[in-house]
Amino acid sequence: MSLDRETIVRIAKLARIDVEDSEIDGLASELNNILDWVETLNSISTEGVEPMVGVGVSKAPLRMDNTNDGDIAEAVLANAPDPAPPYFTVPKVIE
Amino acid sequence: MSKSELLQLDIATAGKGLRDGDFTAIELTEAYLDAVEASRELNIFITETPDRAMADAVAADKSIKAGTSSKMTGMPIGMKDLFCTQGIKTTAASNILGEFIPPYESTISARLKAAGTILLGKTNLDEFAMGSSNTTSAFGAAINPWELTEDKKPLTPGGSSGGSAAAVAAGAAIAATGTDTGGSIRQPAAFCGIVGMKPTYGRCSRWGVVAFASSLDQAGPFARTVRDAAIMLETMAGHDPKDSTSAAQATPNFEALIDGGVKGMRVGIPKEYRVEDMPEEIDSIWRRGIEMVTAAGAEVVEVSLPMTMSALPTYYIVAPAEASANLARYDGVRYGARVEGDDLNGMYSATRGQGFGKEVRRRIMIGTYVLSAGYYDAYYKKAQRVRTLISQDFDNAFHSVDALLTPTTPGAAFPIGEKEDDPISMYLNDVFTVPASLAGLPAISVPVGSNENGLPLGLQIIGRPFDEGSVFRLGQALEDAAQFDKRPRLTLEGFK
Numbered sequence: 001m002s003l004d005r006e007t008i009v010r011i012a013k014l015a016r017i018d019v020e021d022s023e024i025d026g027l028a029s030e031l032n033n034i035l036d037w038v039e040t041l042n043s044i045s046t047e048g049v050e051p052m053v054g055v056g057v058s059k060a061p062l063r064m065d066n067t068n069d070g071d072i073a074e075a076v077l078a079n080a081p082d083p084a085p086p087y088f089t090v091p092k093v094i095e
Numbered sequence: 096m097s098k099s100e101l102l103q104l105d106i107a108t109a110g111k112g113l114r115d116g117d118f119t120a121i122e123l124t125e126a127y128l129d130a131v132e133a134s135r136e137l138n139i140f141i142t143e144t145p146d147r148a149m150a151d152a153v154a155a156d157k158s159i160k161a162g163t164s165s166k167m168t169g170m171p172i173g174m175k176d177l178f179c180t181q182g183i184k185t186t187a188a189s190n191i192l193g194e195f196i197p198p199y200e201s202t203i204s205a206r207l208k209a210a211g212t213i214l215l216g217k218t219n220l221d222e223f224a225m226g227s228s229n230t231t232s233a234f235g236a237a238i239n240p241w242e243l244t245e246d247k248k249p250l251t252p253g254g255s256s257g258g259s260a261a262a263v264a265a266g267a268a269i270a271a272t273g274t275d276t277g278g279s280i281r282q283p284a285a286f287c288g289i290v291g292m293k294p295t296y297g298r299c300s301r302w303g304v305v306a307f308a309s310s311l312d313q314a315g316p317f318a319r320t321v322r323d324a325a326i327m328l329e330t331m332a333g334h335d336p337k338d339s340t341s342a343a344q345a346t347p348n349f350e351a352l353i354d355g356g357v358k359g360m361r362v363g364i365p366k367e368y369r370v371e372d373m374p375e376e377i378d379s380i381w382r383r384g385i386e387m388v389t390a391a392g393a394e395v396v397e398v399s400l401p402m403t404m405s406a407l408p409t410y411y412i413v414a415p416a417e418a419s420a421n422l423a424r425y426d427g428v429r430y431g432a433r434v435e436g437d438d439l440n441g442m443y444s445a446t447r448g449q450g451f452g453k454e455v456r457r458r459i460m461i462g463t464y465v466l467s468a469g470y471y472d473a474y475y476k477k478a479q480r481v482r483t484l485i486s487q488d489f490d491n492a493f494h495s496v497d498a499l500l501t502p503t504t505p506g507a508a509f510p511i512g513e514k515e516d517d518p519i520s521m522y523l524n525d526v527f528t529v530p531a532s533l534a535g536l537p538a539i540s541v542p543v544g545s546n547e548n549g550l551p552l553g554l555q556i557i558g559r560p561f562d563e564g565s566v567f568r569l570g571q572a573l574e575d576a577a578q579f580d581k582r583p584r585l586t587l588e589g590f591k
Contacts, residue, residue, distance in 0.1 A: 003464075015419065015463040016426070016440065017456055018448025027460070030518060034461055037519055038408040038474070041481050051479030052486060054310035054340065055296040055535030056560075061339050075198035079430035088428050093439050 003028050003035070098126040102266050106170055106323040109269065113159055113169045120155035120169035124148050124213050127171035127268065131215055134267040137238040139258045140216040141176045142184050151213040158211050166350070167330045168211030173262040173271035176217035177224055178204045178314075179303040183214075187305040188222045188232035191425045191450025193432035201303025202335045203272060203314050210330045215268055219258030222452045223422065224279055224307045227524040229257030230511060231454040239287060239508050240265035240583035241550055248510035250550075253283030253524075256317070260287040263317045264583055270318040270327050274304060276311045277410050278503075278528030281540040284317055285503035285553030288542040288581065290570070291317050292324045295561050296535030297342030299328075300335030308417035309340070311410075311532050321541060321570040325349035328563065344561055352564030357572045358392030360565065363496035367403035368527060370505070376546040377502045384500055384543050384554040387576035388569060398496055400488040405481050406530040411522060412465050412478035413533070418455075419462025425450065457518065486534040489557075498565050499557040501527050503540040507550035531557045539570045542579040549581065 003011075008028050012019040019027065073086045082089050096118050104112060104123075112118055128145050148171065155169040179185050179197035186192050200208070208214070219237040221229055228251040230236045237257040239250040241264070252261040256273030260283035263271050273280040275293035284291025292315045299314040306312060316327035329349045335341040364385060369378070389395050427433035427446030434449050436442035451459065465474035492499065505526055514521045531538040537560070540553040554573060558566035 007464075008460075011460050011464050011467070013444075014467060015459050016423075016443040016447050017451065017459065018444040019456075027457070030457060031461060031464070034411060034457075034518060035464075038412050038478070041405055041408050041412075041477055044402075044405060044481055044484070046477060046480035046484070049480040049483050051476055052483040053479060056340070056342060061336075061343075063336065072198070076429075078198055079193075079195050081193075081427060081431070081433035090428055091436070091439050091442050 003032050098129060101126040102130055105319050106166070106269055106326050107320070109170065110166050110168070114164065120152040120159065120213065121149070123169060124152035124171050127215055130267045134265050137240055137261050137265060138235050139218055139237050139262045139265070139267055140173070141186055141188065141219050141234050141258070143216040144183060144214050147183070148213050148215050155211045155213060165210045165330065166326050167207065169213065170269050171213040171215050172207065173215055173218040173259050173268035174204055175220055175256050175259050175272050175274060177220060177274055177305045178272060179305070180204050180214070180217065183217065185217065185305070186234070187224070188220045188234055189451065189455070190233045191431050191447070195430055197303070199303060202300035202337060203304065203331050206330055206333065207272070218256070218262055218271060221255035221257070222455050223305065223418070224255040224274055224276055225418070225454050225458055226254040227278070227282060227521055228511065228514070229254040230515065231452055233452060236511050237261045238511070241288065241508060246510070248512065250508040251286065251511045253286035253508065255279040256283050259317050260284055260289060260291065263287070263289045263319060270316055270323055272314060272331070273317050274312055274314050275532065276308050276414060277532045278525035280315045280317065281503050281528045281538060281553070281555060282524055284540040285542070285551065286508035288551030288579065288583065289317055289319055290321055290324045290539065290541055291315065292328055292539045293532070293537065294328055294332060294563055295342070295537045297340055298332045298344070298537070298561070298563070300333070300338040300341045302335055302337040306421040308414040309421060310417060311414060321539070321567055321574050322350060322353055324539070325353055325567050342561070347564060349563060349567060353567045353571045355568060356392060357388060357569055360393040360498065360569065361496040362388050362393045362395050362569065363398035363492050363499045364395060365400045365403065365492070365499055365501060366397050367400050368501045370526070374506055376507070376552065377505060380544050380552045380554065381502050384573060388500060388572055391572040391576060393569070393572070396496060398492040398499070400492060400530065402481065402485045402488045403530055406485050406533055407522060407526055409478045409481045409485065410525070410529045410533060411461070412474050413482060415458040415462035416466050416475050417462070419459045419466060422455070422459055482533050485530055489534045489536060493559050497559070498569055500569070501555045501557065503527060503553040503555040507546045507548070507552055527555060536560060537563045537566050539566050541570045541573045541577070543573055543577040544579065545581055551579070551581065
């Protein structure tokens with residue numbers, strides 16, 4: 001499996017990370033090296049083996065669906081870039 | 096007591112001195128604030144908090160006088176800058192968090208605060224804890240206080256918790272917090288000649304810890320002695336309803352579990368850790384460790400963990416996948432540094448493109464790829480299945496042994512700037528620590544000796560889930576036998 005320039009651009013777009021044109025070849029070679037290396041796992045038979053999603057997570061804990069905070073708009077907005085209280089702001093999305 | 100005498104005390108002895116009235120928390124804190132200032136060339140702290148430290152010290156003295164103090168009261172500590180601290184800038188060593196000031200306190204830092212510890216500052220780390228050398232920090236690498244190499248290049252303290260490890264080794268903090276995803280407590284502890292403990296996954300709450308890979312991240316202490324690590328972990332650990340992966344387990348008195356010796360314990364030596372072209376210095380320190388626990392009365396047996404060499408590639412699928420999901424939150428909308436773009440997606444991409452450093456971008460892109468349509472089963476699912484096999488290896492081994500003894504790292508601390516050209520050679524630092532991370536097991540690194548250049552080398556003990564007691568007990572046996580008393584050249588007043 002080898003990632004070409006087009007794939008790198010697609011991954012960068014999916015990840016929402018701007019990548020300069022001059023960086024693409026370097027990234028392709030680094031990512032290909034890493035992928036070649038992790039593909040050594042293909043030699044291991046995992047037929048019938050359950051995937052492990054985490055440690056001790058077989059049963060998710062439940063709690064009552066109660067509000068236990070709120071009314072802290074000021075704190076929530078305190079670190080927002082360019083807020084318009086009580087709102088966050090984003091670039092215009094509807095023409 | 097003089098400042099330099101104060102700085103030589105560990106948690107156990109300083110606690111006694113405070114309670115006996117030999118000195119005050121204010122005096123101890125002033126000594127450490129001097130040490131923090133004197134160690135600035137090591138770039139240990141991203142943010143120093145001297146005013147907070149003095150306020151904490153006043154409160155600690157009051158609590159000691161009132162007889163309401165704990166074993167950690169009055170202890171000046173460093174806090175890895177991955178733990179959110181209310182009202183104190185928290186950076187994760189990334190530019191993308193900008194001037195982020197958390198409006199809340201992480202559970203771990205809150206527990207340490209409630210126990211009366213004194214916050215000296217927020218310590219340097221690899222950006223979002225992704226790295227093994229502290230060089231991916233947006234604030235520059237922390238520097239290892241140990242002897243310089245012949246070419247005088249500064250050495251890495253390891254990563255990702257490099258600042259915390261360097262602080263404790265240099266005597267600029269009595270102890271410090273770290274987080275360990277694939278080795279980020281144990282490897283820096285080994286590189287800096289101190290003790291570092293990663294408890295069982297679920298032992299310490301992840302609430303308020305900037306997330307990297309949620310199924311692996313676990314907090315733990317750095318300390319000068321095994322006993323100190325046990326004392327500090329006891330304060331950090333405990334069930335937290337705010338973290339759904341936090342284990343509903345009572346926290347034992349870890350300090351009491353240290354004593355009792357290792358007579359009759361069965362210690363496994365995993366033969367697969369004896370890797371090809373293993374450096375002689377590592378092989379030899381491992382052999383010495385085996386002799387030490389044998390002499391202390393433990394029975395040493397060879398065990399097999401056949402999947403060992405698959406752990407690192409598995410980790411480099413699982414961890415980046417989780418990171419790509421966790422780091423999706425940095426979008427320039429709710430917090431952090433925003434970079435404007437032509438439209439919403441343009442703003443996201445510019446913010447993330449400029450805000451994340453090289454290694455973080457690399458891992459997000461790997462993670463995005465292995466989770467993308469058409470590749471999910473081939474990479475991510477496959478890695479999760481291999482993770483099951485790795486975990487089963489440990490289960491099988493623990494049928495016949497109580498704990499495992501291995502090297503912590505494949506070498507001693509290396510000069511800053513080395514291994515930077517090839518990500519995989521950097522990743523190989525964690526070859527001995529990652530398997531226990533994937534299985535969620537408790538593991539400690541204890542300094543056991545040094546190499547021919549005088550640099551410290553550590554050994555790792557891995558235990559059964561929630562059996563930190565056996566890990567600490569064997570760690571204490573190594574510490575007692577090794578009598579590792581070499582200290583870094585750049586040691587400040589303390590810790591001599």
